[in-house]
Amino acid sequence: MSRPKKVILWFRQDLRLHDNEALTQALEQGDELIPVYIFDERVFMGKTRDFGLPKTDKFRAQFIIEAVQDLRESFQQRGSNLIVRVGKPEEILFELAQKYNTSWIFCNRERTDEEEKVQDTLEERLWSIGQEIRYSRGKMLYYTADLPFPVTHTPDVFTHFRKEVEKYVRIRPALPTPGDVKPSKDNIEIGEMPTIADFGHESIDFEPRAAIQFKGGETAAIQRLEHYLWETDAVADYFNTRNELLGEDYSTKFSPWLAQGCISPKLIYHEVERYQIKRTKNKSTYWVIFELLWRDFFRLMAKKNGKTIFQKGGPKGEIDPKWRNDVRLFNIWKEGKTGVPFIDANMREIAATGFMSNRGRQNVASFLVKDLHVNWQMGAEYFESILIDYDPASNWGNWNYVAGIGNDPRENRYFNILSQAKRYDGQGEYVKHWLPELENIPREKVHRLDTLSFDEQSSFGVKLGAQYPKSMINMGKWAK
Ligand SMILES: Cc1cc2nc3c(=O)[nH]c(=O)nc-3n(C[C@H](O)[C@H](O)[C@H](O)COP(=O)(O)OP(=O)(O)OC[C@H]3O[C@@H](n4cnc5c(N)ncnc54)[C@H](O)[C@@H]3O)c2cc1C
Numbered sequence: 001m002s003r004p005k006k007v008i009l010w011f012r013q014d015l016r017l018h019d020n021e022a023l024t025q026a027l028e029q030g031d032e033l034i035p036v037y038i039f040d041e042r043v044f045m046g047k048t049r050d051f052g053l054p055k056t057d058k059f060r061a062q063f064i065i066e067a068v069q070d071l072r073e074s075f076q077q078r079g080s081n082l083i084v085r086v087g088k089p090e091e092i093l094f095e096l097a098q099k100y101n102t103s104w105i106f107c108n109r110e111r112t113d114e115e116e117k118v119q120d121t122l123e124e125r126l127w128s129i130g131q132e133i134r135y136s137r138g139k140m141l142y143y144t145a146d147l148p149f150p151v152t153h154t155p156d157v158f159t160h161f162r163k164e165v166e167k168y169v170r171i172r173p174a175l176p177t178p179g180d181v182k183p184s185k186d187n188i189e190i191g192e193m194p195t196i197a198d199f200g201h202e203s204i205d206f207e208p209r210a211a212i213q214f215k216g217g218e219t220a221a222i223q224r225l226e227h228y229l230w231e232t233d234a235v236a237d238y239f240n241t242r243n244e245l246l247g248e249d250y251s252t253k254f255s256p257w258l259a260q261g262c263i264s265p266k267l268i269y270h271e272v273e274r275y276q277i278k279r280t281k282n283k284s285t286y287w288v289i290f291e292l293l294w295r296d297f298f299r300l301m302a303k304k305n306g307k308t309i310f311q312k313g314g315p316k317g318e319i320d321p322k323w324r325n326d327v328r329l330f331n332i333w334k335e336g337k338t339g340v341p342f343i344d345a346n347m348r349e350i351a352a353t354g355f356m357s358n359r360g361r362q363n364v365a366s367f368l369v370k371d372l373h374v375n376w377q378m379g380a381e382y383f384e385s386i387l388i389d390y391d392p393a394s395n396w397g398n399w400n401y402v403a404g405i406g407n408d409p410r411e412n413r414y415f416n417i418l419s420q421a422k423r424y425d426g427q428g429e430y431v432k433h434w435l436p437e438l439e440n441i442p443r444e445k446v447h448r449l450d451t452l453s454f455d456e457q458s459s460f461g462v463k464l465g466a467q468y469p470k471s472m473i474n475m476g477k478w479a480k
Helices: 021-029 041-045 058-077 089-099 113-127 158-168 218-231 234-241 255-259 265-278 283-310 327-334 341-353 358-371 376-386 392-403 417-424 429-434 454-460
Strands: 006-011 032-040 083-087 104-108 132-136
Touching: 006 021, 006 089, 021 104, 021 132, 032 041, 032 058, 032 089, 041 083, 058 218, 083 089, 089 113, 104 113, 113 132, 113 283, 158 283, 218 234, 218 255, 218 265, 234 283, 265 283, 283 392, 327 341, 327 358, 327 376, 341 358, 341 376, 341 417, 341 429, 358 376, 358 392, 358 417, 376 392
Parallel strands: 006 032, 006 104, 032 083, 104 132
Antiparallel strands: none
């Protein structure tokens, strides 16, 4: 009798059992499955590439720990277990493969630079013992094989991309959640779950002002989907609420779960389809899918443009001579002390929670790059560090866009921060939520603190330059 085929299933940003292609293929081709997650020490304890920020700050670290724990429990419920380690995946997986004499390692392929290096190094080592990696795909709504163009010819303009895929491609069904996960018979030390303290972080204080209390894992992701669609019908109003800034349901908040693969975009797509049949079909329900297309678009741009998305000149290769690595300006921005309330409120939100709305992200990014003329890579690295939903392709792609160095031929977009603040926070509720020192300022003045007289400052209890900073730029330029 031939010996059973043992396979390792390496989880990365695909922390789920449903619609998991690598899992499905591992189960098809293996007789015994060893599921593994490795907290890569370079990712959890290292620094960002150029500006030395923590590579994974505490919010995302905590979220991932929760997601891995949830995955472990799902395997335990099926009589298996998730092996957890901290270290370098290419070393640990190689040792496991050698020790347990496995046949292959299955994983969903990653497509950005650092992730590719790890998988390539592992693959070369595996060849030396006659094993190999079997790759699947697990990130996108679309399969690259189904696209009506090769990846290298992906249209650079989002609208062109969207129109082509919507016209020609059907979204494949989500793969089912397996009941039997073919537990391994080897007695493998399962490994203790780390805590954020192991990665050098202080504990996270409960933040009552947060839009939402995120919890990592497939279970919480599916609950959020249920909540946003079936329990609240919030999805049927998404188009009208998506630019709001306060509260749990103005947007889906799917992003952290999508980034870690706790939920598959295909599952979301088909659930929205089902909702459209059973409840309502309108512009809002379509728009959630529209936004998911942006996510695919940036992933394809990352594949097409490779390393250039991380470089100062971006895919276009154009460096604005005004961009400086100005640490002082960068720190003022990062700490939310610019004296521009709409910017500061957003920056304090992200620092306190790891999350910021899309409207906020566009404004703070534009302000850093177009008003302060700071090198956009500093902003992108800060987001990489702090965001709970950090995704390499979406983050760097969006920053490329804001900096005007993506391949998108549209004119450089500039955000007039004052108009944006008045339009999206007309009552000043958002800025007061995150900047309580501005609480007594009337709504019509809260976005124009630079126009307050000394008398007004004392009657509102805010002395500019003391309780709240003076604006670091001339806000009058936005009022013209
Ligand atoms: C400078 C900048 C950096 C960003 N960095 C990230 C990042 O690291 N990770 C990330 O997931 N998103 C990023 N975004 C995109 C967007 O801001 C977030 O996806 C969104 O705010 C998450 O909230 P939500 O899930 O409620 O989004 P919703 O508005 O409910 O949208 C639904 C989903 O569509 C996708 N989506 C929506 N807008 C975009 C977009 N512009 N680009 C790519 N996908 C999108 C997301 O997966 C999102 O979860 C960035 C945007 C900017 C301007």
